Amino acid sequence: MRSHVNRYLIVIDDIWNIPSWDIIRCALIESSCGSKVITTSRIFEVAKRSGEVCKLEPVSNDDSKKLFCARLFGRKDTCSFDLPNEQSTEYILQKCGGVPLAIITIATLLASKPRDDWPKVYNSIGFGHEDNVDVSNTRQILLFSYYDLPCHLKTCLLYLRIFPEDREIEKDTLVWRWVAEGFVHEEPGRTLFxxxxxxxxxxxxxxxxxPVEKRGTYTICACRVHEMVLDMICSMANEESFVTILCSDEQHLSSHSNARILAV
Incomplete structure (x- = not known):
C-alpha cells in the first residue's frame, strides 16, 4: 500500500537578511517528494544562502520604450521612434536602468506637463553616481514626482506612512480618514468624500x-504602495515630522518628537 505524500509550493517574498531565512528554513520539511520553495530578496547574499539564484534582469531598451509610450500615450503602438525630445528621452530611459517603476513614474510626470516643459523636467532631476545606480536614480525620480505634487496630495500621500508594508488599503476607509484628519478641502457642490x-x-x-480592482469588475476598491514608494514616504514623513510610529516594544514616546500624527 502506497503512503499518501503531500507536496507544497511556497513563495516567500522579500527576505531582508540571512538570519530571517535561517529561521524560516527551520519550519520547512526536507524531503524528496518534489516540493519547492521560491524566495525573493533584494540582497544577493541572502538569495545565495537560500539556494540556486536566478537574477532578475532589467527591462530591455525596446521594452522600456514601449512601457514609456504605453504610460505616456495610452498605447504602446502609438509610439514611433519619433518621440518629442528624442535625445532627452533616450537619456532619461537610460537613467531609469530598465526599472519599470522608474519608467512609469517619469512617464506619468511628463504626461501631466506641456511638451515644451519636458527639457526642464530632464534637467531638474539630479542623478547619483552610486554603484547601485538603478535604485539611486529611481529614488531621484520618485522624489521629483513627490515634490511635483500639490500640497494637499503630498499630505494625503505622507499619511500612508501609518500603514504596514504590503498592506492592502481600502479606498473608502482611507478617504474617510483623510476627511477626518482635515486633509480634504471643501469644494462647492461636492461632498468631502x-x-x-x-x-x-x-x-x-x-x-x-x-490601484486594486474588485474581482470581476473594473471598480477600484483599494490600493497598495510599492515598497520603494513607501521607503520614500517614510523618509519624507520623518523629515517633515509628519508621522511618528510607536513600535510595540517602545515604552514611551520621545519628548523631542513633535510629529503631527502618532501611529501605534
Missing amino acids: KVGERYFHELVNRSMIQ
Missing part, C-alpha cells in the same frame, strides 16, 4: 499608489 475620492484617483493617475 467625493473630493477625497478625487484625491485618491489623482494619486493613482500619478503612479504614486497602485
Whole structure:
C-alpha cells in the first residue's frame, strides 16, 4: 500500500537578511517528494544562502520604450521612434536602468506637463553616481514626482506612512480618514468624500499608489504602495515630522518628537 505524500509550493517574498531565512528554513520539511520553495530578496547574499539564484534582469531598451509610450500615450503602438525630445528621452530611459517603476513614474510626470516643459523636467532631476545606480536614480525620480505634487496630495500621500508594508488599503476607509484628519478641502457642490475620492484617483493617475480592482469588475476598491514608494514616504514623513510610529516594544514616546500624527 502506497503512503499518501503531500507536496507544497511556497513563495516567500522579500527576505531582508540571512538570519530571517535561517529561521524560516527551520519550519520547512526536507524531503524528496518534489516540493519547492521560491524566495525573493533584494540582497544577493541572502538569495545565495537560500539556494540556486536566478537574477532578475532589467527591462530591455525596446521594452522600456514601449512601457514609456504605453504610460505616456495610452498605447504602446502609438509610439514611433519619433518621440518629442528624442535625445532627452533616450537619456532619461537610460537613467531609469530598465526599472519599470522608474519608467512609469517619469512617464506619468511628463504626461501631466506641456511638451515644451519636458527639457526642464530632464534637467531638474539630479542623478547619483552610486554603484547601485538603478535604485539611486529611481529614488531621484520618485522624489521629483513627490515634490511635483500639490500640497494637499503630498499630505494625503505622507499619511500612508501609518500603514504596514504590503498592506492592502481600502479606498473608502482611507478617504474617510483623510476627511477626518482635515486633509480634504471643501469644494462647492461636492461632498468631502467625493473630493477625497478625487484625491485618491489623482494619486493613482500619478503612479504614486497602485490601484486594486474588485474581482470581476473594473471598480477600484483599494490600493497598495510599492515598497520603494513607501521607503520614500517614510523618509519624507520623518523629515517633515509628519508621522511618528510607536513600535510595540517602545515604552514611551520621545519628548523631542513633535510629529503631527502618532501611529501605534
